[in-house]
Amino acid sequence: MAARYGVPDRLRRGLGPFAATDDDPRGGVEFTVLLRIARLTLRYPWQVLIAVGTTVIAAFFQLMIPQFLGDAVDHAHGFLAGGAEADARAALLTAAGFLLGASALRGLFTMLHNYFGDSVGHCIANRLRMDFYRQLQRLSFSFFDRVHTGELIARGMLDLEGVRMFFNTALVRLVLLATLIGTGSYLLISADLVLGLLSLSFVPFVAWRSSVARLKLRWMWLLLQDRMAMLTQVMEENLGGIRVVRAFAAQPHEMRKFDESSLKALALAYDRVGIRVRNTTVMTFAYFVAMGLVLWVGGLRVIGGEITVGTLAEFLAFMTILQMPVRQLGMMVNAFARASICGGRFFEVLDLEPRVRDRPGAEELVIRNGVLRFEDVDFAFTEDDGAHKALSGISFEARPGQTIGIVGPPGSGKSTIAHLIPRFYDVTGGRITIDGHDIRAVTLASLRRAVGVVQQDSFLFTASIENNVAYGDPWAVDERIARANRDAQLHEYVGRLPMGYQTLVGERGVSLSGGQRQRLSIARSIMLEPAILVFDDSTAAIDAATEQRIRASIKDLAAKRVTIVISHRLSSLMHADEILFIEEGRIVERGRHDELIAAGGRYKDLYDLQILPGEDTGIRFADAGGDKPTEGA
Amino acid sequence: MASLDATKTAPAPGERPPRAVVGSQISHFEEEMFGRAFDGRVIRRFLTFLRPHRAAMAVAIACVLVFTATQVSIPLLIRSAIDHALLGESQDSALLHVLALGFAAVIAVNYAANFGQEMIVGRIAERVLIALRRGMFEHLQHVSLSFMDRTEVGRLMSRLQGDVNAMQEFLETSVFAIGDFVLLVGIVVVLLILDFDLGLLTLSVVPVLLVVRIVWLPRAREAFLRARETNSIANGALAESIHGVRTVQGMIRERVNYDLYDDLAGNNLRAHLRATKFAQVMVPIVDLLTGSAMAIVVVVGGAMVLDDALDLGVMVAFLFYVQRFFDPIRSLTMQYRVMQRAMASGHRAFEVMDVPLEVDDKPDAVSLETREGSIEFRDVTFGYVPGQPVLKNVSFRVAPGETVALVGPTGSGKTSTISLVHRFYEIWDGQVIVSGHDVRDVTQASLGHMVSMVLQEPFLFTGTVFENIRYSTTQATREDVERAARAVGAHDFIVKLADGYETELDQRGGNLSLGQRQLVSFARAIVADAPILVLDEATANIDSYSEMLIQNALATLLKGRTGMVIAHRLATVRNADRIIVLQDGEIIETGTHTELLARGGLYAHLYSLNYASFDDIPDALIRKAASQAAIAT
Structure with a gap:
């Protein structure tokens, strides 16, 4: 079970989960990966057929060229040997015509094979891109908790590219080379056994060298990626934390870190260059050796009268034609290697099953009353971690109109409770019900429509403020958006911006303060009017008075809904109908504010700590905004 | 509850919602589109990075020339073989053997030259790449923070990565472009000489x-x-x-x-x-x-x-040259694209290196050696935008061992004040004096050891807890680090982490709570052990548990040091020896908490407004308080 649902071990590590050391360069799995990509290409049977067909035709035209050249040479020479001049001139003209035709047709079919080959790659890439996107949107929070976002982005971009290139630069090129070398060999060997073998002698050597190089380069490429990622991290953190660097006068320290990472990468890059160069040069050399032998042995045969000069020229021309594709053999082999690594990494993500998903036959959740119940809920983040539960024995009930406050030290499990309600994670014991339905028995979409969580870390998308507020329902009517903005106390601020609600925010837009972001995030959730509204420490950066105003604005909304408020700030939740004090995943105190104060436990301690009375004036300075009844009313 | 979905208009399948986009729709490719393929200044700058590799470059270019010469001479050898050995007056196998030997010699030289050019160019490209990136990165370590403030890390990263890589591509191919060009010229010359x-x-x-x-x-x-x-x-x-x-x-x-x-x-x-x-x-x-x-x-x-x-051999040679002729033309036009990209990238890369160093050590800067820390501002005027000063004639002195709290509404100049102690920015007028020296007369490195700084947002680096606390004080031992952690009360939670001090932190310390990160950053400041501590206290978004620890830690941190604290908390304000109240870039009040309350000025008025922090008070209320204060005093 764990293996099926869980994240593969190699994915768990933060950076460079695929460190080459984990990866056997002769790994046996790659064939299945390639087969899988090949199967994908079959979704485009016509394009594949045309690409392969035109490749073969282009190769045949190309193979004709040396023959026509040889003929032309012989015709030109033939006259010297005593033929009729007029015949020779006519023959030359014919040979030239054939040369021109073969050359033009080769070009035409090469164009077609490249175009269709490439387009199959692009179509597959487009499909996989969409599959990847869909998959990322359905994988569970537990997956994203463990896997570095940069790693996923790299898979979606670079690895996809590796898969895309497979068809045209690996498969189609294989067909091309096989046709050229196969048919060429037949033609040459049948023309002259010895010369034919000599002109092809470099092919097996080159094939062998590129396979060896391929294994090494693939392995090193992985390592290099890993080292470059470390360097990137050093630079990124340095720039992000530049104030710390400056404050500690730590530039020399940072430069040392940079040099260390960068020299590690350099050493590897050097090795890579070395391997690449040693192989490509020796391959070229082998080609020329073969050519020299053909010239030498062929020349002796011409002198011996066994073959004509034209035949010798044909052999040499044929080698010229083979030179390019055979050099590309390395590229092709590399494309195979790359596709198998990239495909492996890419499919690994595609094949994951989300931990949290719809059960077969799950029904739509229809809210009748909207009563939320936790029944003896246990939760642990990892299945093998039974002893270390994040939550245990949590039970409570909330009816529409009620507010539940949850408070407790950091890491006590407060946010986890919030995350269990929309099934961002599944409980490991007990159950959560809404109107008596186990939330695992209803569809995720209907459940999440009913539960709105204002998250602690409010992520804004690169889009206008308006689009961000309407994120959960982009079809919403203007009036609803406007109301949400007003209720979340966003309106005043946005009104002051020159572009108003059309102001671009998010990574590429203007930056908002923490409080503004949180207000936007609240607007985004309340606009959806969910049956259960959860504020997961989402007002921490909002001052107490504004928070009070927000609470007052959504009073009507809250009257028909379950509201759960998780906060460090007692003023945010002391009005709750029930307050749960969580410590190490358990409820240690529960009750209304006055009950808990009267009980004199942990809640009381916390209250005393936060609500410090100003000594001489009676004024309260700290987080005490909420307990003044007059404020925000 | 049935009204929940009523306002949602059901979309037709495939219809796109009005208010939704994914990702940013902005592109940055215009400059490349119209960019020049040759920019003298970029090239000249680039050459400075090649200068250390002059000798190697000369060898590489020699190799390229030799390599090209051998390439061009191969068809000539074939020509000689045909015309002189095979078709000569007396067919001559002895001459053929000589020519075969010549061919062997040529390809041996070809191999050596090829090896030389590829190896040297490949390695130089890697080195230059690193030098370029290092140059940019190092420069960024010293550019003024006003530049860093307005520049996104992502943009800098894309220059450090993408643009540098584009330059590498250029460098690698440019040497071969020379080769291609020479080959082209060589072929043209040989063709014209032959006939x-x-x-x-x-x-x-x-x-x-x-x-x-x-x-x-x-x-x-x-x-x-x-x-x-x-x-x-x-x-x-x-x-x-x-x-x-x-x-x-x-x-x-x-x-x-x-x-x-x-x-x-x-x-x-x-x-x-x-x-x-x-x-x-x-x-x-x-x-x-x-x-x-x-x-x-x-x-x-x-x-x-x-x-x-015409000799038959010349015709054959022509045919061989024609077949090879278009390769260099093709790769040269490809080269044009690479160059265009490289010029745009180079321009962006050098732009980074050209960001002026507004804050730089004077040639005769001295090193601050004292352990006695004092801060003095004399009529300091400073701003980020010309004509809009954020500090106006600010003067104050913090005596050795004294702790001063800075309070004031948002935009009053608190953060600017503490940034100037560290000379993050250059002031317009007046003097900032640290331990008796104008900050402009001392080296930034020694200033960094004199003043340590704790930022509002604790920034941690990837690495272990130990490495983070030690940070750039690399001579600190394990005992030093533990002692510092104990002093700020961080030891207890650290030893509870999975690997204690050796626990690896996630990106930016994501696996610690904000309060814990804050404590780690305090411990870091203790290890750095500077006589002056400048601190921007975290605002409300810290939990009350950590807050208690942090208050204690703060006291420890300030013990025996000169401190300047941007205070948000009552306890911090009251524990300070003195409070400086800033408004609109001017000091309007100073004194102890009791003195200031008694005075009934802005501080007393803001205090009575009962906000979590002065930063949260709406502008209107501040203006009101300020005018009341003005009337009262």
Whole structure:
């Protein structure tokens, strides 16, 4: 079970989960990966057929060229040997015509094979891109908790590219080379056994060298990626934390870190260059050796009268034609290697099953009353971690109109409770019900429509403020958006911006303060009017008075809904109908504010700590905004 | 509850919502599109990075020339073999053996030169790449913070990575471009020498190719850029969806996003198919021209051979040259694109290195050696935008061992004040004096050891807890680190982490709570052990448990040091020896908490407003308080 649902071990590590050391360069799995990509290409049977067909035709035209050249040479020479001049001139003209035709047709079919080959790659890439996107949107929070976002982005971009290139630069090129070398060999060997073998002698050597190089380069490429990622991290953190660097006068320290990472990468890059160069040069050399032998042995045969000069020229021309594709053999082999690594990494993500998903036959959740119940809920983040539960024995009930406050030290499990309600994670014991339905028995979409969580870390998308507020329902009517903005106390601020609600925010837009972001995030959730509204420490950066105003604005909304408020700030939740004090995943105190104060436990301690009375004036300075009844009313 | 979905208008399938986008729709490719392929200044700058490798470069260029010469001479050897050994008056196998030996020698030299050029260029490219990146990175360590403030880390990273890599591509290919060019010239010269008329006739196809390419290039370039642009937009959207996946799932935006992403992916697919068309359309044209050139050689050259005006070997050599002739032309025009990209990238890379160092050590800067810390501002005026000072004639003194709290509304100049102690920015007028020296007269490194700084947002680096606390004080021992952690009360939670002090922190310390990160950053400041501590206290968004610890830690931190604290908490304010109240860049009050309350000025008024922090008070209330204060005093 764990293996099926869980994240593969190699994915768990933060950076460079695929460190080459984990990866056997002769790994046996790659064939299945390639087969899988090949199967994908079959979704485009016509394009594949045309690409392969035109490749073969282009190769045949190309193979004709040396023959026509040889003929032309012989015709030109033939006259010297005593033929009729007029015949020779006519023959030359014919040979030239054939040369021109073969050359033009080769070009035409090469164009077609490249175009269709490439387009199959692009179509597959487009499909996989969409599959990847869909998959990322359905994988569970537990997956994203463990896997570095940069790693996923790299898979979606670079690895996809590796898969895309497979068809045209690996498969189609294989067909091309096989046709050229196969048919060429037949033609040459049948023309002259010895010369034919000599002109092809470099092919097996080159094939062998590129396979060896391929294994090494693939392995090193992985390592290099890993080292470059470390360097990137050093630079990124340095720039992000530049104030710390400056404050500690730590530039020399940072430069040392940079040099260390960068020299590690350099050493590897050097090795890579070395391997690449040693192989490509020796391959070229082998080609020329073969050519020299053909010239030498062929020349002796011409002198011996066994073959004509034209035949010798044909052999040499044929080698010229083979030179390019055979050099590309390395590229092709590399494309195979790359596709198998990239495909492996890419499919690994595609094949994951989300931990949290719809059960077969799950029904739509229809809210009748909207009563939320936790029944003896246990939760642990990892299945093998039974002893270390994040939550245990949590039970409570909330009816529409009620507010539940949850408070407790950091890491006590407060946010986890919030995350269990929309099934961002599944409980490991007990159950959560809404109107008596186990939330695992209803569809995720209907459940999440009913539960709105204002998250602690409010992520804004690169889009206008308006689009961000309407994120959960982009079809919403203007009036609803406007109301949400007003209720979340966003309106005043946005009104002051020159572009108003059309102001671009998010990574590429203007930056908002923490409080503004949180207000936007609240607007985004309340606009959806969910049956259960959860504020997961989402007002921490909002001052107490504004928070009070927000609470007052959504009073009507809250009257028909379950509201759960998780906060460090007692003023945010002391009005709750029930307050749960969580410590190490358990409820240690529960009750209304006055009950808990009267009980004199942990809640009381916390209250005393936060609500410090100003000594001489009676004024309260700290987080005490909420307990003044007059404020925000 | 039934009204929940009533306001939602059901969308037709496939319809795109009005208020939704995925990813940023902005592109940055214009400059590349119209960029120059040759920019003298960029080239000159670039050459400075090559200067250390002058000798190696000379060898590499020599290798390129030798390599090209051997390439050109191979058809000549074939020609000699045909004309002199095979078809000469007396067919001569002895001469053929000599020529074969010559061929062997040529390819041996070819191999050595090839090896030399590839190895040297490959390695220099890697080194220059690193030097370039290092140069940029190091420069960024010293540029003023006002530059860093307005520049996104992501943008700098794309220059450090993408632009540097584009330069590498350029460097690697440019040496081969020289080779290609020499090869082209070599072939032209040899053709004309072998037979001027036939050579000229054969070369007549070249202008045709040039015209075709000139017509083709701008269109094709537009198509290629468009493809890159759509790709980067789609990838940006993917990245955003991964970063914001928790919100996407929480708000059930999967379907909408999938559709929108499908549009982007579709654009990308179409743009790529179009680009492929443009790329491939050149193939048959080049082949047609090659065929024409061969036809010319066969018809005209063949006729000349028949007329005894040309040696057969020369005709064969011509045929070989024609086959190779278009390769350098093709790669040279490809080179144009690489160069264009490299110029744009180089421009961006050097732009980073040219950011002026506003804050720099004077040539005669002294090193601050005292352990006694004092701070004095004398009539300091400073701002970020000319004409808009944020500090106006600020003067104050913090005596050794004293702790001063800075309070005031947002925008009053608190953060600027503490930044100036560290000389993050250059002041316009007045003097900032630390331990008796103007900060402009001392080295920044020694100032960094004199003043340690704790920022509001604790920034941690990837690495272990131990490495983070030690940070740049690399001589600190394990005991020093533990002692510091104990002093700030961080030891207890650290030893409870999975690997104690050796626990690896996630990105930016994501696996610690904010309060814990704050404590680690305090411990870091203790280890650095500077006589002056400047601290920007975290605002409300810290939990009360950590707050208690932090208050204690703060006291420890300030013990025996000169301290300047931007205070948000009552306890901090009251524990300070003195309070400085800033408003609109001016000091309006100073004194102890009791004195200031008694005075009934702005401090007392703001205090009575009962906000969590002065930063939260709406402008209107501040103005009101200020006017009341003005009346009262």
